[in-house]
Amino acid sequence: MPDIYGRTLDLNLLRVFAVVAENRSVTQAASRLYLTQPAVSAALRRLTTAVGAPLFVRQGRGLVLTARGERLxxxxxxxxxxxxxxALAPxxxxxxxxDRTLRLGLSDATEVWLLPPLLRVLEREAPRxxxxxxxxxxRNVAAVLASASIDAAITVADELPASIHRQTLYWGGFVCLFDPRHARLKRTIRESDYFAHEHVIVSYNGDLRGVVEDALQKSRRVRCSVSSFANLGAIIDGSALLATVPLLVAQQILAVRPHLRTAPLPFELGGAPMELLWPAAVDDDEACRFLRSRIARIVEEMPVSGTRPSEEKRLGRGADKTRPQ
Structure with a gap:
């Protein structure tokens, strides 16, 4: 750090000095600065002491700069x-x-439905x-945002510090995804049939439990647990396995594998809102604002069903948001 920051010179004294020099009068300078005349005189004395030489001499009723004052x-x-x-520039x-580079914190599920349309928007509106x-x-989004390593995140979240701003994007429901060629299910799945089938789940904890177990306190026949949604469509395709997935994830999988099917779950599964989160420090950053507005617009234009914000009180904040299935 330059040595100037460690010195005792108050840089506000330079502003006072400049206004006095412009007006050639302590009284007029005090009026412009909304200070008292003694305060301005004291500031000039402090600056003179710091500089080590007189900056003004009195001439008649006014002041004139010395040679040292002129140079300063x-x-x-x-x-x-x-x-x-x-400071004042718009x-x-x-x-x-x-050509800004912005860092987004996303789950693998969010990458699937958000990044493709977001990149198309940037190609049109912000090509660089x-x-x-x-x-x-x-579990880690608060710490990641607080570390300033990302500019925004999209995830579910519990309590967060006041320094993190949040905006609800949508309340996403869950559906059952399956291959109708192998999983023989009726149009309306009965709860007994759901639990009779084998399942594949996504578990960020690396275990065999998911949101169904936490919400209903009932265990499924889990054949496979994976760590992301990336290959879930391929796993379901050609198998009799069921997967309980967020609706937006199911829509993306069906776009690639239209022969798969979804069905409503045979029970009510509470959830939590997917939120856009960002540090207060970048709230007024125009590039970050631009990106947040485009993300919100993408969500508004998506066909999202499921629970709505008005149901938050009834459903609560979700049993365990670490386990998406």
Whole structure:
């Protein structure tokens, strides 16, 4: 760090000095600065002591700069104006020319449905902007956001510090995904049939429990547990396994494998809202605002069903949001 930051000179004294030099009067400078005359005089004395030489001499009823004062004024004036301009200048962000790189914390499920449309939006509106996707879960999202290693995250979350802002994107429901060629199910699945079948689950904890076990306190016949949604469609395809997945994930899988099917679950499964989260420090960052607004618009245009925000009180915040299935 430059040594100037460690010195005792109060940089506000330079502003007082510049206004006095412009007005050649302590009284008029005090009026412009909304200070008392003694306060301005005291500031000039402190600056004179720091500089080690007189900056003004009295001439008649006014003040004139000494040679040392003239040199100081010539040196600081352009810098003071630059500081004022920098502080008061309006944002200059233009998505068409911005080359910012923003970091998003996403679960693998969110990557599936968000990144494709988001990248198409950026291609049209911000062709030079780039996005880095990093994995987050509800357990670590607060720490990741607090570390400033990401600019925003999309996940479910419990209590968060006041320094993290949050916006509900949607309340996503769950559906049962299966291959009708192998899993013989009726259009309306009975609960007994659901639990009679074998299942594949996504578990971020690396175990055989999921949200169904936590919500209903009933165990499924879990044949396979995987750590992400990436290959879930391929696992279901050609098998009799069932998967309980978020609706948006199911829609993305069906877009690639239209011969698979979904059906409503035979029981009510509570959930929590998917939220857009960001640190307060980037709340006024124009590039981050642009990206958040485009994410919200993408969600608004998506055909999302399931629980709604009005059901939050009835359903609560979800039993265990670490286990998506």
């Amino acid at each position: 004024l010539a040196s600081i004036h352009p810098h003071l104006q630059s500081l004022v301009d920098a 944002p200059s962000f233009d998505p068409r020319t911005s 902007m780039r996005v880095i996707s990093l994995p987050v879960q509800f």
